[in-house]
Amino acid sequence: MAMLYIPRCLNRGIRNLLLQQRSFSAQPIHQFNEDDIKEKLQQFPGGSIDLQKEGEIATLIINQPERINAFTGTMILELRDRVEELESWTNGKGLILRGADNTFCSGSDLNTVRAISNPKDGMTMCMFMQNTLTRLQRLPLISVALVQGVALGGGAELTTACDFRLMTSESEIRFVHKLMGLVPGWGGATRLVQIIGYRNALKLLSSADRVRSAKALRIGLADKILPSSDHNWCMEETQKWLSHYIKGSSKVIQAIKNVAVSGRELPLEESLRNEKCIFSTMWASPDNLKALSTVMKHK
């Protein structure tokens, strides 16, 4: 885990504070013994979660196209491994989350869902995924979900674990949980309220309506509509869109993501203290001194 660069030269107090803050990023929301649920999920194989790194942008691919990228037991486990790998990617700046074969994700694999359809397994699977997606959301990378095709149920929840969402004009996000006698359990309801506010979130959850791209843009669920669904074009556009937000050194970009996460998640005073600590790692840093040595006009 290397969430944040912590220089050795800092005094011990600040270093300790920063180490605490770093552990906040990867700290599990739910502390429980994961062995049983890992063993259970292992019994439901299929598909994969692939990680590709190209320069400073990584791409996570939800890959089970024959079932519209439904999430099997082993994909839940692989997602955790890939997120852990990204936590120690010190040079990274951006992350794209997408599905294979021009569609995003049809949610939990219904075969897995049926097999773990008892309260104990449901609860531990829910805690496992909440821990993973919270860690994904807190990665010091600017993340964007590229939503092609459908993002249903758990797939819709996954999109909310990214900082931003780009949709094609033909794609849809749909919280179908109500139709299955459920509520979101991967943290999607909590994050949805944070993204689009209580009233809009309640409408989407209680109606289970399709949210097409124009509406998603209007209510702030999507950040851009891509007019073509051609996969290569969509990926290029997503990288181009992301590149605007990740210009600069990885240390600066990671620090920016960390102060924003802190502001979203911590009470005011704690967040201000955290911001001060992160600021102290950037003030007079090589990036800062380099910038100061140039003639600066922000016209």
Ligand SMILES: CCCC(=O)SCCNC(=O)CCNC(=O)[C@H](O)C(C)(C)COP(=O)(O)OP(=O)(O)OC[C@H]1O[C@@H](n2cnc3c(N)ncnc32)[C@H](O)[C@@H]1OP(=O)(O)O
């Ligand atoms: C806490 C998590 C909550 C959850 O996520 S619960 C899961 C919620 N998701 C669903 O219920 C999705 C149900 N599926 C659908 O509505 C449709 O298949 C969907 C995604 C709109 C795609 O429709 P089409 O494009 O017409 O394709 P299709 O129906 O022929 O599907 C192709 C093959 O994929 C399968 N599939 C799709 N979604 C799946 C899923 N989630 N789990 C397991 N299998 C799934 C589908 O059964 C079909 O298989 P087959 O070719 O008939 O063997």
